[in-house]
Amino acid sequence: MPTKLKHRIIRDPVYDYISIDPEDHLVWELLCTSEVQRLRDFHQLGMSYLVYPGAVHTRLAHSLGVFHLMKQVVGHLKIEGIKLEKQAKEGLLAAALLHDVGHGPFSHVLERKLGGNHEKWSYKIVTDDRTQVHKILQEHDIVEIVDSLMAEEGRPDRPWLKHLISSQIDVDRMDYLLRDSCFCGVGYGKFDYYRLIHTMRLGYFPRREAGQSEAEKCLIWPEKAKYAIEEYIFARYYMYLAVYFHHTTRGYEKLLEAIWERAVFLQKEGANLDAAQSLTPFFGKGEPTVEEYLRLREYHVLAQIEIWSHWPDTKDAVLPDLCRRFLDRKGFKTIELEEELTGFKARDRLGEVLDYFGDVRGKERHFPEGYILEDETSVAPYQPYLWEEKETQQPKQPILLDCAGNVKEIRQVLERLRPIPKKTEITRYYCPEEHLEAVNGILKGNAGP
16 A cells, blocks of 8 residues: 555546545545445345336445545535544544445345344444454544444444434435435435535534533534425435335345245255355354355345256245246235225234135245235434423434524424424235235235135
């Protein structure tokens, strides 16, 4: 590694250029590690490329985008007179680049199957003294501050530093909304990020109900930024409903989970999975090591699904069928339920659907739960701060406006945000097209098996 870094320019379709200056040599060192470079092998949006063909951007591109925005934030804070010491500045830039270093194949889809969420793996990668990332952070004496900024329960001595990376309006969300919107070819995720960053300042938030003697120092925006914030909140709401929770995308995510669950079941039954060496640790009883997790790539999973798709029916009829449906993009069809049928009512009827598949003369009867897939999810585009609620029920950090010296939560100022629900719940079911009519009838209570 040269003692002095050259000025590096990276072309980017969202910001045109991402600049890594000589003073950012720490970031360049981290970028060149194997732990960060592996992120180029993971789709940012998991299965979304099956719906939006352009959504093939990677976790690495997103991580660079977050670093780019954080660099703008640090520069703006300096103009505002907020001087960060070298460790804090380097910690913010490093955490921005590394915030998703723990992601695995297909984004969030397989997290529960691979030994924990990406936040957990990010923490392990950053703190494991055998990783290249940890050694570089150790050399710069910023392991502790990066850990406090990235860890789910981490709380640095200045909480507002963490809010720059993880809060209701942060550089991570800003980049993924802009980037995902760009690559999906949709306009929902666009907003004036420049104004959000360059009007940001520090202020004080009086959490009166907590009985605090001093107000908490936090991020705050002037009233003139309210429309940029409103645009951002609506962008997040629309992107979740139209892109992240698209019914076809979610259907293939559930199908991938069903494939994995079937493989685990067969392994427990003593079957030889013909699993690649990189996948073997994830079908065992113990928890994979950091080294084993870092070896795993998205193409390993796809190659394994390809192998399973060619299994003869004599070995197992279900797993190759599910794999072929996945690879050929012949997934299950969606059953959208009326609001009054969601939740417990639909779940009560799910048993009848399983009985139906159990009586089918075909491969479905061997694994009924793999042919009726349930998707229950929710989106909370913005969590308002309610002074009448207890502190434990409050969001981590509300979006605040300084209105002529009075600090107000954003929805107190913009009434148009009030109709946005605190949580939008979605319940869907998926089944093979050839069984759609029968299953639909059972779930809606107007037909029998």
